[in-house]
Amino acid sequence: MSTVEKTPSQWRVYRSYHSPFDPCSPRTRYFNVPPNVLQPFQTSARKQFAPHEALRKGTLWPEYYSPYPPETRGGEAE
Amino acid sequence: MKAIWIYEKKLQYPVRVSKCDPKLAKMLIEQYGGADGELSAALRYLNQRYSIPDKVIGLLTDIGTEEFAHLEMIATMVYKLTKDATPDQLRAAGLADHYVNHGHALFYHDAAGNPWTATYIQAKGDPIADLYEDIAAEEKARATYQWIIDNTDDPDIVDSLRFLREREVVHSLRFREAVEILKEYNSTKKLF
Numbered sequence: 327m328s329t330v331e332k333t334p335s336q337w338r339v340y341r342s343y344h345s346p347f348d349p350c351s352p353r354t355r356y357f358n359v360p361p362n363v364l365q366p367f368q369t370s371a372r373k374q375f376a377p378h379e380a381l382r383k384g385t386l387w388p389e390y391y392s393p394y395p396p397e398t399r400g401g402e403a404e
Numbered sequence: 405m406k407a408i409w410i411y412e413k414k415l416q417y418p419v420r421v422s423k424c425d426p427k428l429a430k431m432l433i434e435q436y437g438g439a440d441g442e443l444s445a446a447l448r449y450l451n452q453r454y455s456i457p458d459k460v461i462g463l464l465t466d467i468g469t470e471e472f473a474h475l476e477m478i479a480t481m482v483y484k485l486t487k488d489a490t491p492d493q494l495r496a497a498g499l500a501d502h503y504v505n506h507g508h509a510l511f512y513h514d515a516a517g518n519p520w521t522a523t524y525i526q527a528k529g530d531p532i533a534d535l536y537e538d539i540a541a542e543e544k545a546r547a548t549y550q551w552i553i554d555n556t557d558d559p560d561i562v563d564s565l566r567f568l569r570e571r572e573v574v575h576s577l578r579f580r581e582a583v584e585i586l587k588e589y590n591s592t593k594k595l596f
């Protein structure tokens with residue numbers, strides 16, 4: 327269905343200190359670095375989604391598509 | 405400045421709600437009347453554009469107008485989720501305090517009930533300051549959509565919210581481009 331190429335993950339992973347006395351089990355934290363941050367200026371001659379798919383996705387440009395929830399987070403399966 | 409709006413009587417993107425979940429309406433209202441919601445966005449851009457350099461006025465008009473289209477989508481979701489709810493169901497969804505003030509009407513407040521205020525937005529009259537505020541606003545709206553998506557398993561609502569989130573990514577991109585355009589402003593001027 328999707329014409330998105332495998333692009334580098336838009337997700338960054340981090341962990342924070344977890345004390346043995348913390349009440350809840352630790353969780354891995356993630357944050358999103360959307361493509362507008364990595365490439366803040368459009369260039370010409372880029373790949374496009376087919377018109378109908380672009381309307382559904384919210385962008386004409388695969389390289390500016392940011393899926394959420396992510397298929398994978400930081401390389402790990404969801 | 406000439407401003408003309410053409411209203412098309414349909415939503416920018418279809419909104420379908422398949423799960424009766426009035427609790428989700430309480431969360432969605434964050435994007436209706438919250439600090440980083442669509443009302444704030446529309447009013448911020450359509451006001452800032454009067455004092456911004458010519459080259460980016462059109463961009464603020466375009467995006468400000470689109471934010472109203474997003475506001476309509478959020479309103480549609482909230483309305484569909486609450487219109488048939490009984491007072492009991494609204495109370496169970498944490499919406500009793502909304503109900504006693506507004507009944508089944510929508511209102512501009514955030515998920516915690518704080519009414520919308522103009523202090524959420526700014527027009528500094530300095531193009532770089534204003535555009536950086538706009539970029540920050542788009543990233544905050546994108547994050548809000550993520551946290552709402554995390555709070556529902558209705559695939560149809562998620563579909564519409566993913567579209568709205570992607571639009572914030574595109575808006576942020578275009579504001580970043582506007583900053584780049586302003587950086588170049590003088591070098592395009594003919595000097596003699």
Ligand SMILES: [Fe+2]
Nearest residue numbers: 445571572575
């Ligand atoms: Fe936006």
